[in-house]
Amino acid sequence: MDKEFLTIALPKGKLLIDSIQLLSRVGIECSHVNEDSRKLFYDLPNSKVKIIICRPTDIPTYVEYGAADLGFVGKDTLLEENKDVAELLDLKFGYCRFVVAMLEASVPPKLPSGEYDLSGLNHQRVATKFPRVTETYFSGIGMQVTPIKLHGNMELAPCVDLAEMIVDIVSTGKTLKENHLVEVAPILEATTRLIANRVAYRMKYERIRDLVECLRKDLLTYGG
Incomplete structure (x- = not known):
């Protein structure tokens, strides 16, 4: 397992634009990611990130089973799906x-x-x-x-x-x-949350921790 490479699941629909903007602001340039292209998988080698685009209700499943290390998902979906994932951060958008x-x-x-x-x-x-x-x-x-x-x-x-x-x-x-x-x-x-696969959170702790801190600082700066 490459501890520096992260796979992030982002939701189709209204949360995708805010998700892309937030990641781009913290140095994961993904402004070219969009739902209209019908492309569901993006490799970003410069950022050591892969992005997958999923139905919002499926993101907790992708994360729980390790197909994605991290996911952006609404708290409403998180509560309803009740998957075994770690909730790391309130991303403040999608209220x-x-x-x-x-x-x-x-x-x-x-x-x-x-x-x-x-x-x-x-x-x-x-x-x-x-x-x-x-x-x-x-x-x-x-x-x-x-x-x-x-x-x-x-x-x-x-x-x-x-x-x-x-x-x-x-x-x-x-x-x-x-x-x-x-x-x-x-x-x-309910707002959008950052969730993690529990195994990935242990195995890739430093990389995930650094990303979480960058996101946290961005939210403070932009008043998310």
Whole structure:
């Protein structure tokens, strides 16, 4: 194993541009990496780095099994996939929130604290891309629900009586409003994280440590 060479998995989609910009600022010049080329593997010998482009939900798997030493992945994906990887650094970009939302006409009453009273929703159905996160949240507040796994357009589910609630990630909340949904409970906030394969972290510790420190300094400089 070449302890100086790192394979880094980057996510397709909206996180890729920020990932490339961050790596380029810390000396890993990869501005030519882009999703439009359909090329999924880039060799950067000058930086002693290989970059692979993956679906965001697959990155924890690539890292866990050692196909990549490091990965950039949203905390939402990290929590849902629950892979055995080391989380090294909050990269601060790609901010979103997990929320519970319902149709305006169905929202429960509020408690004196101002929070919505979810107790009447016990044993109800929840449409979500994130069944593990959903079950963890509701069990944490003493409730049982039935997650219904969907891959997109969560907002449709309450409109057609597929589910009473949704759990989804939002950034501005605009899509919820456009579909007459109301956020009734926040779950957690999520940003992009740097993760590592546990074996690679031991075998390539100095190289990974140096990269982490460069990233940390960059985040302080640019206020990430």
